[in-house]
Structures are given as C-alpha cells and as structure tokens.
Amino acid sequence: MHSSQGVLSGALPRIAADILERLRTASPAVHCITNTVAQAFTANVLLAAGAVPSMTLTHAEIGNFVESADALLINLGTFDGERREATLIALDVVRHRGKPWVLDPVLIDRSPPRAGFAKSLLARRPSVVRLNAAEFKALGGTPDAASVSHFAGEAAIVIALSGAKDIISDGQRHVAVTNGHPLMAKVTAMGCAASALTAACLSIEPDAIRAAASALLILDIAGEIAGDAANGPGSFASGVIDALHNLDAVALEQRAKVS
Amino acid sequence: MHSSQGVLSGALPRIAADILERLRTASPAVHCITNTVAQAFTANVLLAAGAVPSMTLTHAEIGNFVESADALLINLGTFDGERREATLIALDVVRHRGKPWVLDPVLIDRSPPRAGFAKSLLARRPSVVRLNAAEFKALGGTPDAASVSHFAGEAAIVIALSGAKDIISDGQRHVAVTNGHPLMAKVTAMGCAASALTAACLSIEPDAIRAAASALLILDIAGEIAGDAANGPGSFASGVIDALHNLDAVALEQRAKVS
Amino acid sequence: MHSSQGVLSGALPRIAADILERLRTASPAVHCITNTVAQAFTANVLLAAGAVPSMTLTHAEIGNFVESADALLINLGTFDGERREATLIALDVVRHRGKPWVLDPVLIDRSPPRAGFAKSLLARRPSVVRLNAAEFKALGGTPDAASVSHFAGEAAIVIALSGAKDIISDGQRHVAVTNGHPLMAKVTAMGCAASALTAACLSIEPDAIRAAASALLILDIAGEIAGDAANGPGSFASGVIDALHNLDAVALEQRAKVS
Incomplete structure (x- = not known):
C-alpha cells in the first residue's frame, strides 16, 4: 500500500520549494x-x-469571488x-469549475451540530481536510497513520492531520512531518492559516497530497525559524x-524532518 | 467596611501568581x-x-460551547x-450550571440602547463587571473608590474599574492597582482582553474579587514589562x-503596586 | 488647471505635520x-x-455612534x-450634520454588485474616495494623473489613488506622493487603514485634498521607516x-517625495 511513500517523503523538501516558488510567481487568489x-x-x-x-x-457576492479565485x-x-x-x-461554483478546496472542521469536537455539518461536507469531496487530533476523533478517526490512511482511502480525499507529528495521506501514499515549534499551539489561527496555505498550494499543484504536505512543511519550518528568535507567542x-x-529551498532542505 | 482590605492587597501578588500557575496547569476553556x-x-x-x-x-451552537466552557x-x-x-x-446555561461570567459594557457611554441592555444584564448578576471610567459613569457611577464600593455592594457583584489606578471592589473589600503602562491605552482591545483574562481567572478562583484583581495585576505588569522594551504601540x-x-511570581512580587 | 499644484506639493510635509499634531491634541472620534x-x-x-x-x-446603534463621531x-x-x-x-447622519466621510471601494473589481453599490455611494458625495488602480478601473477610470483629475472634477470629490505613486486630486489641484515601501502591499488592511487615517485627517482639516494627501504621506513615511528595520511583513x-x-515633522520634511 505504501510503495511510493519513500519517494514522496524524500522528495518533499524539493516539492515544497518548487510550490513556494510557483506561489510567489503566480500569486493565486x-x-x-x-x-x-x-x-x-x-x-x-x-x-x-x-x-x-x-x-x-x-x-450576493460569494459566487463572483469564488469564480475569480483559484482555490477555496x-x-x-x-x-x-x-x-x-x-x-x-x-x-x-467549485464543483462546476473543478476548483480545489480545503475543509477545516474547526472545533467540531465542541459542537455536535457542527460535526454533523462537517460530515455532510465530506460527502462533497474536499480536495483536502486539514484538522487536529480532537477534530479527527469527532469524525470517527483515531490520530495515527493507519487510521488516517484508512479514512482518506474510504472518503477518497486527502487527510492532513496536524500535531507534533503531522500525518498526511490520500489512502495510497502517506507522509509524516515532525517539524514545527511548541509556540505554534499558542497563537490563535495557526491551524486555520495552515489550511488556507494548503488551499493556496492546491491552486498550483494538482496532486493534493503534495500540496497538503508542502503547506504543512512550509509552515512548520517557518515556525521553527520564528521559534529560534521569539521571546514568546506575540x-x-x-x-x-x-x-x-x-x-527558501535551502532552509526547507536543511530543516525538513519527513518520513 | 474595609477591615480585610489590607490583607487582600498585601497578599495579591502571591494570589495572582498562584492563579497564573493554576491557569497554566488547568488550561480552562x-x-x-x-x-x-x-x-x-x-x-x-x-x-x-x-x-x-x-x-x-x-x-445553534452557543449552548454547546458554553456547556463545555469553564467561564464566559x-x-x-x-x-x-x-x-x-x-x-x-x-x-x-451559566445560570443553570453555576458557571462564572464577566460583563464588559464596552462604549455604553456612546450608545443609550447599549447602556440599557448592560443594565438589564447587571440584574442577572455577572460575577464581575470590568469597565473604564466613562462606561462606569454611564451606569450611574463615579470613578472613585467609594462609588465603586457602593455600586458593587448594591448590585452584589464585583466591579473592576480600569484606569491609571484600577479599583476593584465587592462592596466589602477593595483593592487598588497602580501598575500598567500608558501604551495600554493605545492598543485596541486591551481592556477587552483584561475582561477575558478575568473570566479565565474566575474559572479557577471562586472568590471573584481575587480573580478580578489578579487578572488586572497580571495584565498591568505584563504591560509594564512590555513597555520597557517597546518602540511604540505595535x-x-x-x-x-x-x-x-x-x-512569573518573582516579577509579580517585585513590581506589584497594590493598596 | 494645476496652477496651485506647486504650492500644495511643496507645503505638504508641513501641512501633514500640522495635521498630525492636531490629531494628537484633538483625539477625534x-x-x-x-x-x-x-x-x-x-x-x-x-x-x-x-x-x-x-x-x-x-x-439600533449606528446612528448614535456616528452622531458622536467626527468623521466616518x-x-x-x-x-x-x-x-x-x-x-x-x-x-x-453625516449629511444632516455635515460631517466628512471617506469611501473605500475595496475589491469592487472582483464583484459587479459591489461596484454598482460603490457607484451609488459616489452620488452621495464622499469627501474622499481612496482606492487602488484595479478599483479605480472598475469605476471607469484610468490610473494616471489626468484621469484621476478628470474623475475628481466630474464627481466633485477628492480621489486618492494609492500605489507606488499615490495620486490625489480634487479636479483643480493635484499632488503625487512617491513615498512608501513594497512591504505595504504584503500586509492585509494597509489600504483600509490609509482610508481610515484619511477620515481622521478630514475630521480636523476641512480642505479634503490636504487631508487625503497628508494621510497618504504620513502612512507612506511610517512605512518607509518601518521598512528600514523590518525582517518581513510580520x-x-x-x-x-x-x-x-x-x-514627527522632521521625518516628514526629510523623507517627503511629493510633486
């Protein structure tokens, strides 16, 4: 099942550097x-x-904005x-236009109605679902590689589970990223921003697992660099x-901890 | 009336340090x-x-979130x-569950309908009302220790009046804190954050005046420390x-100006 | 047509310094x-x-807030x-009270209904419209001095077009400001803040072109100073x-690039 795992994980720093460069060139919406x-x-x-x-x-406006956007x-x-x-x-709009989209089911562990809505959105096949362990449990998953892979395969989507160890899988391939910094959990919206960055990467990279794993690697390494100099979460x-x-590509290559 | 005043004010740095440590351990919602x-x-x-x-x-969700929260x-x-x-x-929810809550009547001096709504909320007995001088005047108070104490006693709540000198009273006891920094007035939401921190302290400290006074002391001293190094409000x-x-407890003890 | 241009542009640093000082003294709402x-x-x-x-x-409240504000x-x-x-x-409220107001038609290039609403607001004569090149095009303009001047004259308002070169005109007079820093385009809400600062300046300076040009000059020079020390957009x-x-007035005078 994971025959291509090694190839993807070894290549991820280079893939992420390439995606980042394309982001800066293309400026996707x-x-x-x-x-x-x-x-x-x-x-x-x-x-x-x-x-x-x-x-x-x-x-009155959301349709126009999504029509002219590259990802949602x-x-x-x-x-x-x-x-x-x-x-x-x-x-x-994204269904008609074939645009990629990311679902971030924030705090569904705190609200059964929201968890129900998140499940209904899963049926619409987001390109990627990015979430944390508590949110994954609220969808019926277990925060380990086997469960993430199984869930992704069943739903035919990419799951990107964030944590000290990020696990990203499309059911066939999976990658784990252990970069990051403890202060990432002390800044509000860090996970939300990771999901937005995943959407940005998807706008220029059609292979959703590459896009999602690159987004998490990029943000995790930015977090490590910031953590070296920070005095606190502010x-x-x-x-x-x-x-x-x-x-840049050098920092991604030197710091990446991918398996 | 203020027989226990000296005891509370002298002990406040230690009380605040203890509350801060419990906050970090308990991670209340x-x-x-x-x-x-x-x-x-x-x-x-x-x-x-x-x-x-x-x-x-x-x-559809607020009830679930407040049920699983420790303060509001x-x-x-x-x-x-x-x-x-x-x-x-x-x-x-908080009434049924006996959870603590804080009212912050922001800018009621600018809006009579909002002032009216704030008064109706006072009748529901918030654990603490945190406000500034203009907002206290809009409730009929005068920004001095006697008026704050009288108002708190009449309403049977804790009033935490923020300013260059913070005055906190439950009608029986009162404390004044003169820590802080002028730049605190130049950052939006600093007062709002003080109220939120008061709610956090209340979630682990049932004595509302201790919780409110600790929250203000903690934020004021953080403001002093930040002010020593800041180039401006950003x-x-x-x-x-x-x-x-x-x-930490050392900074709280060394810097506290409480009476 | 531009007989007074030289006078205004040469005097702008001093005008901006005077407006900034009055802002700090008057604290307009x-x-x-x-x-x-x-x-x-x-x-x-x-x-x-x-x-x-x-x-x-x-x-229920907006009327009270605008009644007690100095600009909108x-x-x-x-x-x-x-x-x-x-x-x-x-x-x-602003029409009845004769208060100044600024229109910022954010992203009307992305949404025809919003562009239509912006045009209907132009007919209500904002004191200043602050926008970028794409937004000005969506109103039918061309981002150059002649078109800005023509548009401002026809609409009898001040247009403040932001960009690497800011162009500000009331149809009779115009000023160009080339201060600023490339990172200003990498921080969300920088343009929105420029519009808010324009409203603040209008609250104490009735000559709308002076107020608008001062606001842009002030923010651009703050941007240059920040850019000298920044490590990135954060x-x-x-x-x-x-x-x-x-x-202060010295930095405004020394750095201003106005024509």
Whole structure:
C-alpha cells in the first residue's frame, strides 16, 4: 500500500520549494470562508506566501469571488447562517469549475451540530481536510497513520492531520512531518492559516497530497525559524509571517524532518 | 467596611501568581461573546495565560460551547442581534450550571440602547463587571473608590474599574492597582482582553474579587514589562503577549503596586 | 488647471505635520464601517495617529455612534446586509450634520454588485474616495494623473489613488506622493487603514485634498521607516504602528517625495 511513500517523503523538501516558488510567481487568489478570529492572521500568512486572499461571505457576492479565485477554503470556526449559505453557494461554483478546496472542521469536537455539518461536507469531496487530533476523533478517526490512511482511502480525499507529528495521506501514499515549534499551539489561527496555505498550494499543484504536505512543511519550518528568535507567542506570531516571507529551498532542505 | 482590605492587597501578588500557575496547569476553556475588533488579540491573551478560547456566536451552537466552557465573557462591543441572542442563551446555561461570567459594557457611554441592555444584564448578576471610567459613569457611577464600593455592594457583584489606578471592589473589600503602562491605552482591545483574562481567572478562583484583581495585576505588569522594551504601540502589543507568557511570581512580587 | 499644484506639493510635509499634531491634541472620534479582516489593524493605526476608533454596525446603534463621531469611513470589504443598512443610516447622519466621510471601494473589481453599490455611494458625495488602480478601473477610470483629475472634477470629490505613486486630486489641484515601501502591499488592511487615517485627517482639516494627501504621506513615511528595520511583513506591520506613533515633522520634511 505504501510503495511510493519513500519517494514522496524524500522528495518533499524539493516539492515544497518548487510550490513556494510557483506561489510567489503566480500569486493565486484564495477565497476564504473563515472565522472572524482567524481572518487577519490568515490573510497575512497567504500574502507572505505569495497568494492573494479574499474573505467576503454575502450571498450576493460569494459566487463572483469564488469564480475569480483559484482555490477555496471552508473553515467552520465561528460558523453561522451567513457562512453556511456562503459555503453552499461557493461549493456549487467549485464543483462546476473543478476548483480545489480545503475543509477545516474547526472545533467540531465542541459542537455536535457542527460535526454533523462537517460530515455532510465530506460527502462533497474536499480536495483536502486539514484538522487536529480532537477534530479527527469527532469524525470517527483515531490520530495515527493507519487510521488516517484508512479514512482518506474510504472518503477518497486527502487527510492532513496536524500535531507534533503531522500525518498526511490520500489512502495510497502517506507522509509524516515532525517539524514545527511548541509556540505554534499558542497563537490563535495557526491551524486555520495552515489550511488556507494548503488551499493556496492546491491552486498550483494538482496532486493534493503534495500540496497538503508542502503547506504543512512550509509552515512548520517557518515556525521553527520564528521559534529560534521569539521571546514568546506575540513576537513568534509576527516572526512566522517574516520567516514565511523569507523562506527558501535551502532552509526547507536543511530543516525538513519527513518520513 | 474595609477591615480585610489590607490583607487582600498585601497578599495579591502571591494570589495572582498562584492563579497564573493554576491557569497554566488547568488550561480552562473560556467562551467569549466579544466584538470582532477584539477577537484575535483576546484569543492570543487567553492562550498566553494558559487558557483556551472559543468565540462562536450562532444560536445553534452557543449552548454547546458554553456547556463545555469553564467561564464566559460577555463583551458588548460591535453588539448586534446575533450577539444579543447568543448572550441570552449563554446566560441561561451559566445560570443553570453555576458557571462564572464577566460583563464588559464596552462604549455604553456612546450608545443609550447599549447602556440599557448592560443594565438589564447587571440584574442577572455577572460575577464581575470590568469597565473604564466613562462606561462606569454611564451606569450611574463615579470613578472613585467609594462609588465603586457602593455600586458593587448594591448590585452584589464585583466591579473592576480600569484606569491609571484600577479599583476593584465587592462592596466589602477593595483593592487598588497602580501598575500598567500608558501604551495600554493605545492598543485596541486591551481592556477587552483584561475582561477575558478575568473570566479565565474566575474559572479557577471562586472568590471573584481575587480573580478580578489578579487578572488586572497580571495584565498591568505584563504591560509594564512590555513597555520597557517597546518602540511604540505595535511592538508593545506583541510584547504584552510575550510578557504574559513569560510572567512569573518573582516579577509579580517585585513590581506589584497594590493598596 | 494645476496652477496651485506647486504650492500644495511643496507645503505638504508641513501641512501633514500640522495635521498630525492636531490629531494628537484633538483625539477625534472616527467611526468605521469596515470589513472584519481590517478592523483590528485599522483601529490600531487610528490609535497610533491619535484618533479614537469605533466600529459598531447594528442599526439600533449606528446612528448614535456616528452622531458622536467626527468623521466616518465606509469600507466595502466583506460587505453584507448589515453593513449596507448601517451605511445608509450613517450617511443620513453625516449629511444632516455635515460631517466628512471617506469611501473605500475595496475589491469592487472582483464583484459587479459591489461596484454598482460603490457607484451609488459616489452620488452621495464622499469627501474622499481612496482606492487602488484595479478599483479605480472598475469605476471607469484610468490610473494616471489626468484621469484621476478628470474623475475628481466630474464627481466633485477628492480621489486618492494609492500605489507606488499615490495620486490625489480634487479636479483643480493635484499632488503625487512617491513615498512608501513594497512591504505595504504584503500586509492585509494597509489600504483600509490609509482610508481610515484619511477620515481622521478630514475630521480636523476641512480642505479634503490636504487631508487625503497628508494621510497618504504620513502612512507612506511610517512605512518607509518601518521598512528600514523590518525582517518581513510580520515585523513590518507592527513597525508601521510604532513609526506612526513616533512620527514627527522632521521625518516628514526629510523623507517627503511629493510633486
């Protein structure tokens, strides 16, 4: 089942560097239906990586914005009626246009109705679902490589499970990334930004597991670089943006811990 | 009336250090109904202090989030119909479950309807009301120790009045804190974050005046430490988050100006 | 047509320094109907310049807030039904009270319905429209001095077109500012904040072209100062706030590139 695993993991730093360079050249537009807490940090992460964010929600405009975007993020934080309606319109557009999209089922472990909505969105085949261990459990998974692989294979999507060890799988191939920094868990919206960056990578890389694994590797290594200089989570948050803006192939190659 | 005043004020640095340590160990969940301007900074202050924020508003989910939270913040900034509905549902949950909650009547001096709503919430007995001088005047108070004490006693709640001199009273006991830094008034949501931190402290400290006074002392001293190194309000804002993350009993003891 | 051009451009650093000093003394209240992505950064820019922001939207309160404000910003980012309703109420107040207001038609190039709404607002005579080249094209303009001047004259408003070269015109006079830093385009809400700062300047300077040109010059020079020390867009964003807080007449005079 994992015959191609070694090839992908060994090549990931180079793949990620290539994706990052293409992001900076192509400046893809990423439309984000995301929570109000995460919006500014998410926008700044996308800009630092070379992408162009937009975040409108209203039903009169969401179709136009998604039509002219290269990828879509659906993040379920601070979810409300306007976001639900926007999501359904946006998903119709991406289905018709064949655009990639990412689902981030934020805090579904805290809200059964939200978990139910997340499951209904899984049936619409997001390109990637990025989530943490508690959220994966709320979908019925177990936070280990075998369960992630099984879940991804059954749903025919890529699962990107974030944590001290990130596990990314499409059911056939899987990659694990152990880069990152403990302060990443102390900055609000870091996971939300990882999902947005995944959407940006998908806009220029059709192989969804490559896009998702690259996004997590890129943000994790930016986090490590920021962590080396930070005095705490405040300076760390702006340091991650700086490091992402300055990240190059050499740092990705030297720091990557991929298996 | 103030027989226990000296005991509380002298012990406050140690009480605050103990609360901060318990926050970091217990990682309480604090649900925040707060304004969109303040959400990200508030979340980062809670994370830096050891708490776990959530900020959903929608009526279908607010009950679930408050059920699984340890304390609640009601902040009246950018108040709208959704926030009003969320507030009423959330307050029913905290009443049934006996959870602590904080009211922050943001800018009620600018809006008579909002002041009226704040007064109706006072009747529901928040554990603590944290506000500034203009907001206290809009509730009929005068920003001095006697008026704060009288108001707190009449309403049977703790009043935490922020300013160059913070005054905290439950009607029987009162404490004044003169720590802080002028740049605290130049960063949006600093007061909102103080209220959220008060809610976090209440989740692990049932004596509301101890919780409120500790929250203000902790944030004020983090502000002083950040102010020593800041170049202006931008670096100050991230410096406060850093200082809060790194704050310890020694700094609290050495810097506290409590009477 | 441009007989007074030289006088205004030569005097602009001094005019901007005078406006900045008056902002810090008067602390005008600026009400912002702005998008959720931009709110916190916008509030911090206004505070750093000496103004006092408020951002409430709900129809029950917007009238009270605008009545007690000195200027109004209408920013069309993340525009929705609540913002549309708030805008119409707010504009009735500013018309009756003769208060200045700024229109920022964010991303109208991405959404025909929003472009249509922006055009309907032009007919209500904003004091200043601040926008970028793509947004100006969506209004039918061409991003050069002649077109900006023509458009401003026809609409009887001030147009402030931001870019590597800012062009500000009221149809009779025009000024160009070439200060700024490339990282300004990599921080979300930098343009939104420029519009808010324009509203702040208008609250104390009735000559709208002086107010708009001063706001852009002030923010551009703060950007240059921040750019000298920044490691990337994260540290740059807080550096702009610091530089704005510390900006003085000497830096404005020494750095200004105005024609």
